[in-house]
Amino acid sequence: MKANPSRTRIWRSQYLPSIELVHGVSKIHSLPRHFHEELELGIRQGDGWQFNYRGATYSVPPNTLVVTQPGEAHHADCASDRDCTYRGLQIGVDLLQQVATEVAGRKTALPFFSMPLVYDRDLNTQIVQVHQALEQPISQLEQQTLMGDLLAQLILRCAENPPCQAKLGEERQPVDRVRIYIEDHYDREISLEQLAQVANLSSFHLNRSFSKTFGMPPHAYQIQVRILQAKRLLRKEWSIEQVAFETGFASQSHFGSHFKRLVCVTPRQYIQDSKNVIDFDV
Numbered sequence: 001m002k003a004n005p006s007r008t009r010i011w012r013s014q015y016l017p018s019i020e021l022v023h024g025v026s027k028i029h030s031l032p033r034h035f036h037e038e039l040e041l042g043i044r045q046g047d048g049w050q051f052n053y054r055g056a057t058y059s060v061p062p063n064t065l066v067v068t069q070p071g072e073a074h075h076a077d078c079a080s081d082r083d084c085t086y087r088g089l090q091i092g093v094d095l096l097q098q099v100a101t102e103v104a105g106r107k108t109a110l111p112f113f114s115m116p117l118v119y120d121r122d123l124n125t126q127i128v129q130v131h132q133a134l135e136q137p138i139s140q141l142e143q144q145t146l147m148g149d150l151l152a153q154l155i156l157r158c159a160e161n162p163p164c165q166a167k168l169g170e171e172r173q174p175v176d177r178v179r180i181y182i183e184d185h186y187d188r189e190i191s192l193e194q195l196a197q198v199a200n201l202s203s204f205h206l207n208r209s210f211s212k213t214f215g216m217p218p219h220a221y222q223i224q225v226r227i228l229q230a231k232r233l234l235r236k237e238w239s240i241e242q243v244a245f246e247t248g249f250a251s252q253s254h255f256g257s258h259f260k261r262l263v264c265v266t267p268r269q270y271i272q273d274s275k276n277v278i279d280f281d282v
Contacts (some may be wrong), residue, residue: 007025008022008023008024008025008026009022009023009024010022013134013143015140015143015144015191016134016143016144016147016222018091018092018094018095019089019090019091019092019095020038020089020090021087021088021089021090021131021134021135021218022042022086022087022088022089022090023082023085023086023087023135024086025037025079025085025086026083026084026086027079027080027082027083027084028079028080029044029049029076029077029078029084029086030076030077030078030079030230031075031076031077031175031281032075033052033073033075034073034074034075035071035072035073035074035075035106036068036070036071036090037061037070037071037093037248038070038090038091038092038093039067039068039069039070039090039091039093039096039113040066040067040068040088040089040090040091040125041065041066041067041068041088041091041118041154042065042066042068042086042087042088042089043063043064043065043066043086043087043088043124043127043128044060044062044063044084044086044087045063045084045085045086045087046048046062046080046082046083046084046085047062047078047080047082048060048061048062048064048078048085049076049078050076050077050078051066051074051075051076052074052075052076052115052118053068053072053074054072054074054116056200058107058116058117062084063124063128064117064118064119064124065117065118065120065123065124065127066116066117066118067113067116067118067154067158068116069112069113070093077146086183087127087128087131088236089127089131091151091259092132093110093239095151095224096110096111096151096155097110099151099152099204100155100157100159102152102202102203102204102205103152103155103156103163103165103166103204104156104163104164104165104166105165105166105202106166107246108163109132109280111155111159111160111162112158112159112160112161113158113160114160115158117274118157118158120157120158123153123154123157123158126150127150127257130146130147130150131225133146134146134147136254137250137251137254138250138254139189139190139219139222139248139250140189140190140221141189141190141192141195141218141219142219142223143218144191144192144193144203144262145192145207145218145219146219148192148203148204148207149207149217152204157264161242166205168205168208168209168212170257171199171201171205171209171213171215174198174200174201174206175197175199175206175210175213175214177198177199177208178195178198178199178206178210178218179210179214179221181194181195181198182195182218182221182222182225183225186222186225186229186247186248187226187229187246187247187248188248189248189273190222192206192207192218195218206218223258223262224262225252226247226248226249226258227247227258227259227262229247230243230244230247230259230267231254231263231270233246233247234267234270234271234274235274237271240252240255240256240267240268240271243255243267244256
């Protein structure tokens with residue numbers, strides 16, 4: 001993306017080293033013919049664009065996912081009279097291979113995506129939401145869980161000859177061990193790989209089993225446990241800044257947004273309202 005480089009950002013997360021992310025805002029999106037060593041996923045929001053790939057030119061509608069195989073040359077052009085947003089992810093082949101193997105429950109070939117354009121609205125929405133989440137200071141566990149689930153859905157919905165998912169069994173004891181581990185270490189950065197080792201399951205299988213058993217994925221359970229502890233500390237008149245740090249949130253604003261989402265009031269409101277004790281004997 002050459003136009004307006006001051007409004008283009010490229011970054012990697014320390015918790016997702018195999019993934020490079022791109023976020024750009026511009027009227028013109030123009031790239032010469034090139035290729036990547038990773039699988040490339042890209043969505044342009046606001047206007048369509050032209051994509052040349054495998055000897056064909058595609059007119060890509062806005063909000064449509066474009067999937068480019070590693071090593072395949074392509075180029076893109078778009079000119080619009082308004083600012084449009086481009087979101088891209090470049091996925092390392094080792095990670096893609098790992099997720100495909102975990103989905104199948106056995107060693108499997110690197111997924112191949114024969115169709116470059118994906119018109120799956122739910123999947124395209126999921127990609128945008130994950131990309132937006134990765135722009136925020138979310139936990140290691142949340143980053144890895146969101147990305148793992150996204151890649152699994154991409155493989156299952158879009159790959160040629162997708163693998164069959166390994167069946168879920170009765171994993172109550174393994175996921176209970178994970179639940180206890182999260183509760184005992186709620187204030188720490190925990191990786192999905194650590195939890196998989198606790199359960200002796202693959203990361204993908206753990207995420208599915210935990211969600212089936214407890215109604216939410218491990219990262220959401222971690223956030224819930226952190227908020228419950230935060231409520232206890234706020235009632236003890238700890239400062240909001242102290243509570244955010246003590247419960248493992250990356251920042252006070254990050255803590256506040258999760259608290260408001262789950263409790264329906266801000267931490268400051270909660271401090272005030274928790275003082276309202278009704279004496280029914282009066």
